[in-house]
Amino acid sequence: MAKGFVKAQQEREALILKNSVLKHFQHLRDPRVERTQKHSLVAMITIAILAVLSGADGFVAIETYGKAKQVWLETFLELPNGIPSHDTFGRVFGLLDPQELETSFLSWVSCITEKLALKLIHIDGKTTKGSYDRAGQLKALQSVSAWSSEHGLVLASAKSGEQIQ
Incomplete structure (x- = not known):
């Protein structure tokens, strides 16, 4: 059963x-x-x-x-x-x-x-190690994400220059 x-x-x-x-x-x-x-x-x-x-x-x-x-x-x-x-x-x-x-x-x-009645959304930012380019004068790659640890769910993410809506 x-x-x-x-x-x-x-x-x-x-x-x-x-x-x-x-x-x-x-x-x-x-x-x-x-x-x-x-x-x-x-x-x-x-x-x-x-x-x-x-x-x-x-x-x-x-x-x-x-x-x-x-x-x-x-x-x-x-x-x-x-x-x-x-x-x-x-x-x-x-x-x-x-x-x-x-x-x-x-x-x-x-x-x-x-x-799911999410109550708390976490924001996390990261910089990718070694992603900058001194010769090309490019900044390091960065990303930010919003997630719910309660449900193990990424709600949104964006790279440098993008906008999270």
């Missing part, structure tokens, strides 16, 4: 995740020609977000994550053509309007933080 309860709970959580992602990302304009849309844009964005939250740092890592978690991802995403290749992820994300994607992502994060 306990296994049945756990499975039902996982299915419920998968449905909540699917509905949440659909609500905030389904309106994004798909920049691809219709005949080249082998993979759902919402599915690709979902896989990418989950992969990055799990530590993926590039399109190859996103593809690797997708293949490793494909069985689980198929519980809430339609993946009739499997996991997109890293080239497909790169091509599609290169075509997306970054402002539109950022707006959708921040809307999604805002909804999550509201539902």
